Amino acid sequence: GRHSMLPRHVQRLGRDWITHWNGSQILALNSPVSSCMRWAGHYPPWASFPLPISADFSANWRFPPFFGTWRQFQNSIWHLDNYTQSCCFHLPNPSMKSEGEEPLTKKRKLYGQDDTSTPEQQTDLSNQKEVSCLSVAQNEEKHGSKKGTIKRHWEYFCQQSKTMKIAKNKGSDQSSTGSEATFDFTVMSYNILSQNLLEDNSHLYRHCRQRLLFWTYRFPNILQEIKELDADVLCLQEVQEDHYRTEIKSSLESLGYHCEYKMRTGRKPDGCAICFKTSKFSLISSNPVEFFRRDIPLLDRDNVGLVLLLQPRFQCKANAAICIANTHLLYNPRRGDIKLTQLAMLLAEIASVAPQKDGSFCPIIICGDFNSVPGSPLYRFIKEGKLNYEGLAIGKVSGQEQFPRGQRILSIPIWPKKLGISQNCVYEIKQQQKEENAGEKLETAKPDNTQEIVIAPEKSSSKLRHHFKLSSVYSHYFPETGIPEVTTCHSRSAVTVDYIFYSAANDDTADQPGAEDSFCGGLKLLGRLALVTEKDLWTVNGLPNENNSSDHLPLLAEFRLIER
Numbered sequence: 001g002r003h004s005m006l007p008r009h010v011q012r013l014g015r016d017w018i019t020h021w022n023g024s025q026i027l028a029l030n031s032p033v034s035s036c037m038r039w040a041g042h043y044p045p046w047a048s049f050p051l052p053i054s055a056d057f058s059a060n061w062r063f064p065p066f067f068g069t070w071r072q073f074q075n076s077i078w079h080l081d082n083y084t085q086s087c088c089f090h091l092p093n094p095s096m097k098s099e100g101e102e103p104l105t106k107k108r109k110l111y112g113q114d115d116t117s118t119p120e121q122q123t124d125l126s127n128q129k130e131v132s133c134l135s136v137a138q139n140e141e142k143h144g145s146k147k148g149t150i151k152r153h154w155e156y157f158c159q160q161s162k163t164m165k166i167a168k169n170k171g172s173d174q175s176s177t178g179s180e181a182t183f184d185f186t187v188m189s190y191n192i193l194s195q196n197l198l199e200d201n202s203h204l205y206r207h208c209r210q211r212l213l214f215w216t217y218r219f220p221n222i223l224q225e226i227k228e229l230d231a232d233v234l235c236l237q238e239v240q241e242d243h244y245r246t247e248i249k250s251s252l253e254s255l256g257y258h259c260e261y262k263m264r265t266g267r268k269p270d271g272c273a274i275c276f277k278t279s280k281f282s283l284i285s286s287n288p289v290e291f292f293r294r295d296i297p298l299l300d301r302d303n304v305g306l307v308l309l310l311q312p313r314f315q316c317k318a319n320a321a322i323c324i325a326n327t328h329l330l331y332n333p334r335r336g337d338i339k340l341t342q343l344a345m346l347l348a349e350i351a352s353v354a355p356q357k358d359g360s361f362c363p364i365i366i367c368g369d370f371n372s373v374p375g376s377p378l379y380r381f382i383k384e385g386k387l388n389y390e391g392l393a394i395g396k397v398s399g400q401e402q403f404p405r406g407q408r409i410l411s412i413p414i415w416p417k418k419l420g421i422s423q424n425c426v427y428e429i430k431q432q433q434k435e436e437n438a439g440e441k442l443e444t445a446k447p448d449n450t451q452e453i454v455i456a457p458e459k460s461s462s463k464l465r466h467h468f469k470l471s472s473v474y475s476h477y478f479p480e481t482g483i484p485e486v487t488t489c490h491s492r493s494a495v496t497v498d499y500i501f502y503s504a505a506n507d508d509t510a511d512q513p514g515a516e517d518s519f520c521g522g523l524k525l526l527g528r529l530a531l532v533t534e535k536d537l538w539t540v541n542g543l544p545n546e547n548n549s550s551d552h553l554p555l556l557a558e559f560r561l562i563e564r
Contacts, residue, residue: 155530186231189326190552205491207491208542225554241263267302282313287308327366335394336394337415372400373400388464425467471501486534498553505562529554
């Protein structure tokens with residue numbers, strides 16, 4: 001009679017476990033059948049033609065000629081347990097029901113909702129996974145050759161920068177290549193991909209070989225990238241706290257960096273770090289920013305920012321300073337209200353740190369993963385210094401979704417008054433003090449009424465402003481073709497969400513509308529490390545890959561400090 005070709009539990013295995021495997025990963029089973037089961041891309045010895053490739057697991061099972069009774073075949077020892085014990089992979093976590101929904105792992109975990117396993121047990125399990133696949137990884141290292149690397153070149157914007165870059169590579173000191181009044185430095189922004197987030201969102205990395213996703217493989221690659229690019233300032237996002245404490249901090253300190261770190265609030269295990277070379281800068285102040293506020297329902301997310309005030313060591317002016325900010329805004333495409341409020345909180349902190357004694361702002365650099373695309377309302381607000389959000393749908397703020405689902409209109413104002421931040425993105429107390437010092441408030445008569453006159457218009461205003469004249473290091477599109485640049489790439493998307501914004505000197509770029517010329521000098525962009533297209537990334541199997549161990553690319557720019 002007819003017999004089912006596969007046991008029911010194996011048929012179900014084929015339907016439910018749909019995962020992408022590279023050609024080098026062969027199904028290993030401790031049974032007679034294992035010798036004939038191959039994944040797409042490997043042909044059985046008895047097949048003289050390529051087999052059709054299918055994403056369905058069951059479509060990739062092939063049987064050899066089996067000479068014997070069907071009962072003998074059924075009695076062959078091959079079970080699901082054998083299969084799971086001898087295969088090294090993580091099952092994709094279907095944590096997003098739709099493209100626009102926020103992954104559950106990126107939402108705030110409420111206190112009291114503990115996982116069933118302790119952090120120690122999770123660490124032990126992770127170590128067991130790495131050890132179980134170590135032999136496979138070592139075997140591939142011995143017999144496999146590295147794939148191609150992403151080709152990125154340095155783009156210069158002035159000949160002097162190119163000359164100084166060559167001189168730097170030859171080992172000459174900056175003071176001998178330029179005048180004493182100039183100060184050139186490089187800044188990197190890099191989302192290094194937290195290992196916890198990688199494992200919790202494994203559905204984004206189905207295209208990757210399993211061994212490339214282990215932290216023991218990824219960290220040496222990331223550290224090597226940092227060494228080769230040799231930036232004077234590092235702005236890192238998704239820095240996992242335990243890795244920072246045990247490996248990252250000490251490794252960077254050995255390279256001459258001083259590190260400042262702010263972990264995300266709540267139970268989130270990663271955060272933002274700013275590291276600078278002590279040979280180039282000294283630390284004036286470090287100012288962490290927490291976007292979570294227990295008393296404000298809108299701000300229930302655990303994102304953070306970090307703002308440093310640095311003093312250049314090779315500068316003639318004793319009071320010269322540079323403000324460096326780093327952040328990772330909320331991912332959720334449908335919560336533009338939270339994104340704008342988090343951004344306003346970061347700008348308010350910068351406005352409180354960057355002012356100089358004469359009232360002007362020192363040069364400012366803002367790096368990070370803003371989870372917003374070029375041309376979006378949030379992006380335009382950063383560059384133009386103003387945004388009228390009246391009638392703006394909450395899902396259109398970041399531009400992440402082509403057809404946004406969040407159609408609720410932004411409320412006016414977006415955040416409550418008790419946050420203490422004005423529509424000009426400054427702390428209201430400091431704004432009132434500034435107005436008092438400028439003589440804009442009455443000295444004696446009815447100070448309470450005067451305060452109402454200043455603040456009341458903001459309650460009904462739908463216009464956001466900030467006082468920084470900011471430009472983007474990258475243009476986001478290739479001028480010859482109009483093809484978009486890409487900073488992040490995984491199984492679901494390839495877009496630009498990472499940026500380096502800077503306060504440009506007057507001769508560096510045109511004044512941005514809505515900005516005030518209130519800077520003490522500024523920054524001149526000398527060069528940048530070019531980005532690539534989505535097509536370029538998929539030639540090396542996307543991100544992460546053999547040589548690039550994050551799902552983001554590092555951004556790198558060279559600046560010159562211009563004094564007024």
